[in-house]
Amino acid sequence: MPTLVSHPEEVKIVSSRFGKGATDIERYIELDGYQAARTAVEKGADWVIAEMKTSGLRGRGGAGFPTGMKWSFVPKQSEKPKYVLVNGDESEPGTCKDHLIFLHDPHTVIEGTIIAGLAIGAKMGFIYLRGEYRYLLEIMEKAIADAYAKGFLGKGIFGSQIDFDIISHTGAGAYEVGEESALMESLEGKRGIPRIKPPFPAVVGLYGGPTVINNAETIATVPHVLRMGGEAYAKIGSERNGGTRLFCLSGHVERPGVYELPMGYNLKKMIYEIGGGIRGGRQLKAVVPGGSSTPVLLPNEIDIGMDFDQVGKAGSMLGSGGVVVLDETVCMVEFALRTIKFYQHESCGWCIPCREGTDWLKKTLTRFHAGAGVAKDIDNIRYLAENMLGRTFCPLGDAAAMPTIAFVKKFRQEFEDHLNGKPCAYAKQKMQESVLV
Amino acid sequence: MTTEAPMKAPTIFSSELAARFDKLVALYPARRSALIPMLLYAQDEQGYVTDAAIEEIARRIGITPLDVRNVLSYYSLLRTKPVGKYHVQVCTNISCMLRGGQELFEHCKEHLGIGHKETTPDGVFSLEEVECIGACSWAPAVQVNYDFHDNLTADAMDAVLDQYRKQAGK
Numbered sequence: 040m041p042t043l044v045s046h047p048e049e050v051k052i053v054s055s056r057f058g059k060g061a062t063d064i065e066r067y068i069e070l071d072g073y074q075a076a077r078t079a080v081e082k083g084a085d086w087v088i089a090e091m092k093t094s095g096l097r098g099r100g101g102a103g104f105p106t107g108m109k110w111s112f113v114p115k116q117s118e119k120p121k122y123v124l125v126n127g128d129e130s131e132p133g134t135c136k137d138h139l140i141f142l143h144d145p146h147t148v149i150e151g152t153i154i155a156g157l158a159i160g161a162k163m164g165f166i167y168l169r170g171e172y173r174y175l176l177e178i179m180e181k182a183i184a185d186a187y188a189k190g191f192l193g194k195g196i197f198g199s200q201i202d203f204d205i206i207s208h209t210g211a212g213a214y215e216v217g218e219e220s221a222l223m224e225s226l227e228g229k230r231g232i233p234r235i236k237p238p239f240p241a242v243v244g245l246y247g248g249p250t251v252i253n254n255a256e257t258i259a260t261v262p263h264v265l266r267m268g269g270e271a272y273a274k275i276g277s278e279r280n281g282g283t284r285l286f287c288l289s290g291h292v293e294r295p296g297v298y299e300l301p302m303g304y305n306l307k308k309m310i311y312e313i314g315g316g317i318r319g320g321r322q323l324k325a326v327v328p329g330g331s332s333t334p335v336l337l338p339n340e341i342d343i344g345m346d347f348d349q350v351g352k353a354g355s356m357l358g359s360g361g362v363v364v365l366d367e368t369v370c371m372v373e374f375a376l377r378t379i380k381f382y383q384h385e386s387c388g389w390c391i392p393c394r395e396g397t398d399w400l401k402k403t404l405t406r407f408h409a410g411a412g413v414a415k416d417i418d419n420i421r422y423l424a425e426n427m428l429g430r431t432f433c434p435l436g437d438a439a440a441m442p443t444i445a446f447v448k449k450f451r452q453e454f455e456d457h458l459n460g461k462p463c464a465y466a467k468q469k470m471q472e473s474v475l476v
Numbered sequence: 477m478t479t480e481a482p483m484k485a486p487t488i489f490s491s492e493l494a495a496r497f498d499k500l501v502a503l504y505p506a507r508r509s510a511l512i513p514m515l516l517y518a519q520d521e522q523g524y525v526t527d528a529a530i531e532e533i534a535r536r537i538g539i540t541p542l543d544v545r546n547v548l549s550y551y552s553l554l555r556t557k558p559v560g561k562y563h564v565q566v567c568t569n570i571s572c573m574l575r576g577g578q579e580l581f582e583h584c585k586e587h588l589g590i591g592h593k594e595t596t597p598d599g600v601f602s603l604e605e606v607e608c609i610g611a612c613s614w615a616p617a618v619q620v621n622y623d624f625h626d627n628l629t630a631d632a633m634d635a636v637l638d639q640y641r642k643q644a645g646k
Contacts, residue, residue: 131608174624211553228508297613331570381570
């Protein structure tokens with residue numbers, strides 16, 4: 040069972056019911072559950088969208104698109120049925136927040152889905168969980184059945200004239216399916232290959248109908264926004280970045296864990312105060328601020344607020360909230376190799392720059408780290424990655440290229456230290472001290 | 477006039493799973509949406525996706541077995557060969573790597589005497605190095621079948637494996 044952590048600086052909104060037995064529907068109701076959905080049913084779609092726009096809530100999957108605006112793009116009239124699709128395919132290395140949401144507060148995901156459905160005029164919602172999260176799928180299934188039994192789902196929800204159904208769905212192992220169009224393909228029973236955009240899902244999505252796709256954390260936040268009011272929620276975060284988010288601290292910090300902090304919270308403070316600093320009093324070497332696809336930051340670049348705009352200004356991305364901390368013992372060439380190995384494994388093979396690019400990067404970095412690198416490899420690695428940028432249908436190509444470019448740019452000396460058959464300087468140290476104690 | 481129940485097609489699955497599949501194909505706006513869950517549930521029951529399972533699932537959905545295979549080959553959890561009773565999946569992706577995931581994988585190799593995607597001769601364990609399983613803040617983490625084990629050390633891993641060995645009666 041994942042350990043829950045706590046810190047006085049936290050502002051617990053999405054995580055407010057963690058560890059409180061809220062998987063039980065009665066307990067969830069006791070903790071103000073389903074109030075927001077009930078109010079939304081009474082006040083209607085326009086009110087919901089207006090509150091969401093005011094809240095400044097931006098998509099927690101990584102792109103940071105304003106949720107209220109996304110919902111308002113769905114056409115009011117549609118011949119084909121509209122759908123809500125919740126993305127719980129959480130697979131970005133460094134990210135484990137949805138894991139906790141499904142585990143501790145499944146009803147808030149259901150409630151958020153109902154509200155999203157109401158806002159866009161959909162009668163059906165899907166909650167897609169990655170295949171590895173089987174025990175969480177079972178929790179979701181039970182929660183959905185309980186919500187049906189209470190009349191919160193099905194025909195005439197909350198005693199209204201509105202019908203709404205939710206289906207929970209399991210994937211079967213694929214990072215690529217976290218991309219929204221590949222997610223729809225997968226839900227339709229196909230290989231998870233991206234679709235060409237436009238048309239965008241808001242116009243032509245699942246089964247050809249207008250579809251809103253939101254990250255599980257975004258959806259789990261929605262009921263809280265309506266309960267607090269959009270304005271109150273917006274005030275918690277920084278400018279144009281409403282509210283809080285779940286940050287998954289991992290790697291070489293003393294106290295790793297998932298912490299809920301206001302948007303714009305200082306990254307340095309997050310690592311040294313919330314996370315308790317670098318394990319064993321070692322020196323910080325680098326931080327991957329938002330999941331493995333986000334460009335690495337150096338120790339002198341982390342005095343920044345963690346919101347979409349400020350991290351963007353620092354040359355990286357807020358991404359999925361996975362803050363991975365690296366201390367001085369890490370070989371950056373090896374780290375770059377492990378990162379690219381993942382993207383090579385997960386590339387769906389549809390777009391050639393991504394399929395071939397990730398493969399050649401993996402081959403080159405493997406050889407390079409093994410001590411058979413030549414000087415021109417370093418520029419070649421960067422050149423290969425730069426030529427993948429923007430040349431693929433989905434962002435996986437960029438996700439592989441961006442961190443690679445940053446590793447070479449910011450740690451060039453370490454790459455050069457591997458040249459001329461020199462053994463990796465970090466390997467010896469690793470042999471001497473087992474990390475597995 | 478009496479209406480006769482439609483002839484039930486023979487199934488290779490347990491009656492519970494067959495009933496679940498009957499429901500699944502009718503649940504979605506399109507039958508095909510049930511495909512990936514069906515493949516995974518079939519694998520859970522039979523250990524892997526057998527040729528017979530592919531045939532039956534294709535028939536239930538109304539697509540060709542080739543089409544089923546085309547989808548199956550895309551997803552990393554789906555397999556067409558048997559694995560051990562307990563499939564040990566060690567994450568070595570970045571967050572786990574930083575906290576000893578790679579060493580843990582080496583440790584499992586040694587403990588079990590098998591390599592990546594291999595099975596012990598008694599069929600109890602199989603081992604696989606996997607990508608991120610979403611337990612980054614509790615690294616290093618391992619999944620055995622669908623069960624998560626996190627914050628592992630070499631000793632804790634041995635205890636986990638011993639526990640499963642006991643369960644298998646070996």
